[in-house]
Amino acid sequence: MMVLLWNRQQGSQREIVGIVRESTHALLAEQMRAGGEAQVRQLADALANPLYYFDLDAIGILTRAALRAPDVDYVLVYDADGRILHDGSGDIAAYGRPMNDPFAAEIVAAKGPHTRQNGELLDVSYPISIGEERLGGVRIGYSMATVARSEGRALDGLRAGFDDVNRRSLNWLLLLCCGFAAVSLVGAAILQRMLVKPIRMLGDAAREIEAGNFSSPVPDSRREDELGDLIRTFGRMRESVARHDRDIRRVAYSDALTGLANRLAFRESLEQRLREQQGAGCQLALLFADLDDFKRVNDTLGHEAGDEVLLQVAARIERAVQGVEGADTLVARFGGDEFVILVQSGGPEPDAGVRGKAIRLAEALVLALSEPMLLHGRQVLLGASVGVAIFPEDAGSASLLMKNGDIAMYQAKMAGKNCYRFYSRTMDLAIERRVRMEHDLRGAWDRGELSLVYQPIYRTRDRVLVGAEALLRWNHPEDGAVAPSVFIDVAEQSGLIENIGLLALRNACAEAASWPVPPGAGEPPFVSVNVSARQLGSGDLLRQVAGALQQSGLAPERLHLELTETAVISDEANAVALLGRLRQLGVKVWLDDFGTGYSSLSHLRRVQADGLKIDRSFITDLLRDPDDLALTSAIIAMAHSMGVTVVAEGVERVGQFDLLRERDCDLVQGYWLGHPQSGQEFTALLG
Known part of the structure; x- marks a missing residue:
């Protein structure tokens, strides 16, 4: 009987070890999967x-x-x-x-x-x-190394416990056999109750854990022997596996940086709420928020600074959400700089309440995220574009609602950024046209669709041709000539402007290097090239300009770079340093569209521009609006007092030219003086 009992115990232990090994391996592998x-x-x-x-x-x-x-x-x-x-x-x-x-x-x-x-x-x-x-x-x-290590540790502890139990059990059996042969059957029965039953209970608990039921009770033992240690070790192992399962779920359903819900958790919650609202006649609002120019932070300050910005943004969004009373909300981060807020009315007027709360929340988000952020001792201005979609008015499913919220957000970006827009069905067509244009714009230069034209720039006092502004033109194979104001905006938004701008810079320098000296000018003509905000913020502009000058052989003083006031002021510290290095290279810097942006003397002094171009909106009404004439005269006088060259663009009448010459404007350009021309036509004009 003792031999049979011993064999039974060994078999039970081997079975438990096998069950625990299989269940632990299957559970950990399933958790990993x-x-x-x-x-x-x-x-x-x-x-x-x-x-x-x-x-x-x-x-x-x-x-x-x-x-x-x-x-x-x-x-x-x-x-x-x-x-x-x-x-x-x-x-x-x-x-x-x-x-x-x-x-x-x-x-x-x-x-x-x-x-x-x-x-x-x-x-x-x-x-x-x-x-x-x-x-x-x-x-x-x-x-799977972590799974293997976890499985090995669990089995090693279990085997150690079993080994201790086996050794003690064998000793007790030998003592009982030697001293108490008469009571061996009673001892065997007691041993059966002391060992096999708890081990069977452990086996049942292991099967429950394998099935994913971590709440199943583990035998509670106050015993101070090895079996008690084994039971308590098994309980600790179950708690460890349950904690590992919770950690996996937390990683799978929360954003690692901000702690907000992630895309997966938000999607499941949204689908559940939509199922609950089906047929109830209630509304939900989805707000899709995307930071404006966040890439500039990562490119200029590094990804650690970008992470700090995202943490501050998440905190501001949560404060803005808490300020909307009577609404059930859920905030999630979809990754990158995209945040999504779900708003469900908690009051008795769900329809009107949801739209009104969405408006108030969108306004609060735009206001909160447009305030400066302090980052490493520097102020960073970003702003956010917010798109709003309403269920079931705008979409009847979670996928379509999120898609339409995204479309509305892109409309907010196209409307000038730092604002919010509600989804409308006409947006689909606009987005489709924009996506098609972006697709066609890729590789347009290589296909010969994009080209440069040159608008002559004249010296005002003697009307001598001294240079030209390089302008991009796109001749689409199906749509014909596309307005620059349309495709330049698409290139800016999509990031294509960085590559197109570099190609334009190289080609303009190459063509200008061969221009002859025009009669009466006394020196070769210059070429002015527009630089976008993305090019300025990329940090690679200095190398690109130096490379274009070296490849073309163009003298640096013959290259003028035109930048808008807004592009410079949006990151003034970096822009001023970069423009200073460009001027050291010999390149001249002009501020374009002057008068439509900040137009501050302090900004003009810090940027140290070589020239400024008065926006055409002032020149257009120069003959009939005394205010425009006064402003233009003041800009010319102010610039001359600082040693800055003044260029007037949009001169289309002889009267405008005469007024500008009377007020000592240095340079002029416009249709009255000359339309944009191809490189070959402009070279002929110079000769």
Whole structure:
């Protein structure tokens, strides 16, 4: 009987160890898989818009954030053909390469989440789609080393406990066998009750844990022997696994930086609320907020400063939300600089209440986020564009509501930023036209659709041709000539202006280098090139200008860079330093559209511009508006007192030219003097 009892005990222990090993491994692996799928789905949702607009900067920010998550070995973003678009690295060395690993074909063909384990590596992928269009996908590789270590530690502790129990049990059996043979059956029965029953209860608890039920009770033992230690060790192991499960859920459903809900948690909450509101006749408002020019903070101050800005923004949003009384709200960060707020009326008038609360909250957000932020001793001005969509008026599903909120936000950006807009159905057509124009604008220079024309600039006192302003023109193969005010704005918003501006600068310098000296000028003509705010904020302008001058052989003093007042003042400290280095290079700096921006003497003195161009709006009414004439005269006198050259643009009548000459304006340009011309026509004009 003792031999049978001993064998039974050993068999039970082996069974428990096997059950615990299988359940622990299955649970930890399932947690890793579930957490991985949640993270990949969240990342895929976050990448949908950047991938649709092919925004590699935004894709890189999201990919690098995912790489910092625990146990992540690699992150790959790929297109619909399986070619790698981003791997989280700075130079994207693998860009454009096809995925050639054993899982690649299955991953590209998969229409949903795809999970495969290869040794100690768990590969989880998820397709990225917008509507029915599949854009590509994202895959994350997780190291299973942490799971293996956790499983090993749990089993080692369990085996140690069993070993101690076995040793003590054997000693007791030997003593009982030697001293109390008559009571061996009674001892065996007591041993059965003392050991097998608690171990069976532990086995039942292990099965409950395997099923994900962490609330199942573990036998509570006050025993001070090894079995008591084993039971308490098992209870601590269950608490550790439950805590690990909570941590995985927290990582999967919250934003790591701000602590707000993430895209996945917001999407689930939104869908649940929409199901609750179906047929109830109530409304929900979704506010989609995006920071204006946030990329400039990361580019100029670094990503740590960008993270600090996002923390301050999150705190301001929460304060603004708390200021809206009687509303049930949910705030989430979708990644990057995108924040979403869901507003549900908590009062008895849900319809009118939701729209009114959305207006008040949108106004509060715009006001709060436009206030300066103190960052490393510097004030940073950003602002935010807010889009608002109402359920069910604007959309009947969570996906469509979020899409329309995003569209409304982009309309706010196109309206001048730092404002809010409600979604309207006409916005869809506008966004579609804008997306098509952005797509057509990519590669337009290489296809020969973009070109430069030159508008002559004359010296006022003797009407001698001294230079020209380089202007971009786009001849679309289907739409014909596209107005610069239209496609320049699209290029600015999409970031294409940085590449187009560089190409324009290089070509303008190359053509100007061959211009002859015009009669009566005494020196070769200059060329003025417009520089956008994005180019100024990129930090690469000085190198680009120096490279263009070196490649073309153009003398630096013959290149004039035109910048708007707004572009300079938006980040005055960096702009002043950069413009100072450009002037040291020999290049002249002009302030364009002077009079429409801040027009401050202090700004003009700090920037130390070589020239300023009076905006055409003043020149147009020069002959019939005494106020414009007085302002123009004052600007000329003020600039001359500071040694700054004055250029008047938009001169279209002889009377305007005569007035400007009487008031000693230095240079003029306009249709009365000459229309924009091709490079060949302008060269002929010089000769």
